[in-house]
Amino acid sequence: MTLESTLKGHFLNLYHMALSDAEVDTTELAMLYKIGEEKGVSKNEIDDVVVRPDTIKFTSPESVLEKIESLYDFARIAWADGKIDENEERVLCMFCSKFGFENENVPIIVKFLLDEAQKGTSKEDVFKIVSENL
Amino acid sequence: MGLSQIKNGIFSVKPLKDKKGEVKTTPKPSEKEKITYSDYGFLQAGKLGGTFPGLKVCLQKLYHDFNQDIRNDNVKQDELKKPYKIKIEEYKGDNERIEKKIAKVKTDYLVRAIKKIELLKEELSHIKKNPQEITGDDAGKASFLIGGIILLFLTIYLFVFYSSASYSAFFKEFSLNEIGVANSIFDAQALSKALTDGVTELTLILTIPFVFLGLGYLIHKFQEQKGFIKYIKITILILITFIFDSILAFEITEKIYNIKKDNSFQDMDDYTYSFAFQSTNFWLIIFAGFIVYLIWGFVFDFVMESYAKTDKIKMAIQEKEKQIKDAEAEHKDLEEQVDKMTHTIDANNTEISKLSSILESSIIPREFEHDIFSFLTGWMSWMKQSGRSHTDLDEADRITREFVEATINRFEFKNTN
Numbered sequence: 001m002t003l004e005s006t007l008k009g010h011f012l013n014l015y016h017m018a019l020s021d022a023e024v025d026t027t028e029l030a031m032l033y034k035i036g037e038e039k040g041v042s043k044n045e046i047d048d049v050v051v052r053p054d055t056i057k058f059t060s061p062e063s064v065l066e067k068i069e070s071l072y073d074f075a076r077i078a079w080a081d082g083k084i085d086e087n088e089e090r091v092l093c094m095f096c097s098k099f100g101f102e103n104e105n106v107p108i109i110v111k112f113l114l115d116e117a118q119k120g121t122s123k124e125d126v127f128k129i130v131s132e133n134l
Numbered sequence: 135m136g137l138s139q140i141k142n143g144i145f146s147v148k149p150l151k152d153k154k155g156e157v158k159t160t161p162k163p164s165e166k167e168k169i170t171y172s173d174y175g176f177l178q179a180g181k182l183g184g185t186f187p188g189l190k191v192c193l194q195k196l197y198h199d200f201n202q203d204i205r206n207d208n209v210k211q212d213e214l215k216k217p218y219k220i221k222i223e224e225y226k227g228d229n230e231r232i233e234k235k236i237a238k239v240k241t242d243y244l245v246r247a248i249k250k251i252e253l254l255k256e257e258l259s260h261i262k263k264n265p266q267e268i269t270g271d272d273a274g275k276a277s278f279l280i281g282g283i284i285l286l287f288l289t290i291y292l293f294v295f296y297s298s299a300s301y302s303a304f305f306k307e308f309s310l311n312e313i314g315v316a317n318s319i320f321d322a323q324a325l326s327k328a329l330t331d332g333v334t335e336l337t338l339i340l341t342i343p344f345v346f347l348g349l350g351y352l353i354h355k356f357q358e359q360k361g362f363i364k365y366i367k368i369t370i371l372i373l374i375t376f377i378f379d380s381i382l383a384f385e386i387t388e389k390i391y392n393i394k395k396d397n398s399f400q401d402m403d404d405y406t407y408s409f410a411f412q413s414t415n416f417w418l419i420i421f422a423g424f425i426v427y428l429i430w431g432f433v434f435d436f437v438m439e440s441y442a443k444t445d446k447i448k449m450a451i452q453e454k455e456k457q458i459k460d461a462e463a464e465h466k467d468l469e470e471q472v473d474k475m476t477h478t479i480d481a482n483n484t485e486i487s488k489l490s491s492i493l494e495s496s497i498i499p500r501e502f503e504h505d506i507f508s509f510l511t512g513w514m515s516w517m518k519q520s521g522r523s524h525t526d527l528d529e530a531d532r533i534t535r536e537f538v539e540a541t542i543n544r545f546e547f548k549n550t551n
Contacts, residue, residue: 019198030182030191037187050194050201051541052495064145100147108144130145 007080008041010073014095016049017060021098028094031087039080067099068130071109075117084114171196171505175512184517189530193537196509197502205496214497218489225482225489232475232482239472247465254461258454265447278440285437288430289347295423296343298324303385305335346423349375350431354438376424383419384410498542510534 018024018032036046061067071092078088089110096106116126169177175192182188204210261268301324321327328336349371356367388405391413395402403409410416514527 019195020202022199024195026178026182026188026192026195029195030185030188033187033191043190047194047537047540050197064147067147068145102146102148105144105146133142133144134146 007073007077008045010070011036011039011041011077012045012049013059014070014074015046017098018094019050028091032091035078035088035091039077061099064134065127065130067101068113068126069123071095071099072113072117072123072126075110075113078114079117089114170512171508172512172515175509175514176516177512178509179513179516184513184520184522184526184530186529186533189513189533190537192509192513193506193534196506197498197537197541200502200505201496201498204498210499211496214499215493218493218497222486222489222493225486229479229482232479236472236475239468239475244465244468244472247461247468251458251461251465254454254458258451258458261447261450261454268447268450275444278437278444281433281437281440285430285433288426288433292346292423292426292430293343295320295426296346297339299382299386299419299423300342301328301339302389303382304338305331306389345378346375346427347430350427350434353431354435357435372428375427376420379420379424379427380410380416382423383416386419387413387416390415500542503538503542506534506538 015032015036018029033046037043061070074092074095078084078092092110092113093106096109097103101109112129113126178188178192182192298320301321305328306321324339325336328339353368353371356364356371359367384407387410391402391405391409395405510530514530517527517530
């Protein structure tokens with residue numbers, strides 16, 4: 001399975017964010033690593049996030065829409081093989097929490113993103129819904 | 135669940151924490167003291183089930199945190215980066231020196247080499263157009279060829295004449311109908327008759343012409359010598375040849391005279407030298423042999439001289455061509471030197487760029503390798519306790535070494551501090 005380069009870039013961005021998080025649990029990191037491997041991100045590409053971080057531009061999403069974009073891309077990555085497993089859902093929850101969404105809203109947001117990703121809703125439409133419910 | 139659950143405010147985020155108060159990746163010193171890397175490895179292996187992706191993630195996390203830690207230590211980083219900066223300066227200095235050398239070669243040596251080649255080519259062309267400047271006169275190839283052709287036919291003539299005359303003098307029995315001038319000197323069947331008489335006889339008459347040719351050659355060789363004595367030697371040679379020729383002529387004319395005497399009804403005196411000098415046949419043989427021999431000697435001398443002249447031109451051209459070849463080789467060598475130096479500059483620039491990119495990132499000191507392997511020790515202890523196979527342990531070791539290679543050993547300089 002090969003992931004399109006934009007999604008791959010977003011995955012690596014998320015991986016870098018997780019790695020940089022002092023409070024990240026290694027089990028969550030291992031889950032993310034495994035998801036990357038399964039979705040076709042090579043080991044070398046993941047290694048470069050660590051070994052050559054200066055050669056890759058990482059951005060940390062600041063605004064709500066930027067955060068939603070990252071999460072939505074991850075949801076699309078998760079759907080890349082046509083199925084969603086528990087780990088993928090857990091990682092998405094983890095990022096939602098890290099991005100500062102209220103804990104009680106996290107499962108709803110995750111469900112919303114996964115459903116829209118499955119339907120193939122455009123980012124613009126997702127942003128529109130999010131903007132209306134800030 | 136659909137969009138129905140999406141309600142206003144669901145995407146609101148918690149207020150941002152004060153970043154100043156946030157503790158990022160650097161572990162607290164107290165935490166470091168509490169737990170060793172080996173213990174940490176053991177604990178993490180247990181937590182992640184000793185899996186290979188788990189190990190890889192832990193290594194990455196350790197590296198990332200260590201990197202964050204060391205990145206902020208400017209004093210340490212300056213110290214670690216110092217050898218790289220020195221090396222970059224060395225490469226830059228080398229490049230400056232090489233560039234100066236290239237400029238010197240291009241503007242000086244190469245220009246001189248090109249001029250030298252052009253000059254030599256002009257000289258070569260001049261020699262070809264004006265060969266008389268080398269030989270001293272206009273005698274050229276044509277003289278040599280004409281002389282050579284004449285010499286060839288004269289040689290054939292002398293060969294035929296002397297072989298036939300020798301046969302007549304030494305072996306032929308004359309009869310009355312063979313006492314004419316032509317018959318007495320020339321015998322068209324001399325060779326076949328000599329062969330009939332015996333191989334030795336044939337050999338003798340075949341080799342006798344070479345005695346005369348040899349005498350002619352000696353005249354030429356003596357002429358090459360310096361001093362007055364050469365004229366005495368030449369005179370003696372000519373006299374010897376004349377005497378030899380005279381003996382042959384005397385022998386032939388005597389045989390003819392004796393035939394006449396034997397068949398005469400009158401008394402005739404014995405044949406003497408005075409009779410010979412008065413005999414037309416005697417002088418005919420001398421002229422047909424000895425004079426032609428002298429002509430052969432002069433032509434031979436002329437041909438050899440022409441050959442020496444053409445050879446002199448040939449040698450001069452060959453020498454000039456060799457000089458041009460040497461100059462071209464020197465020119466090529468200089469160009470190769472420039473290529474080689476340019477290649478060195480390119481290689482140095484690659485190294486500079488490689489070192490610069492290392493300087494842009496943070497440099498990991500060697501001590502991290504120790505921490506990583508301590509972590510691996512703990513990780514492998516857990517694997518062993520869990521009854522993992524040797525293959526799994528080897529694989530864990532391989533993954534770690536590969537990671538160390540990619541992270542620490544990628545730096546050209548090994549940091550020992």
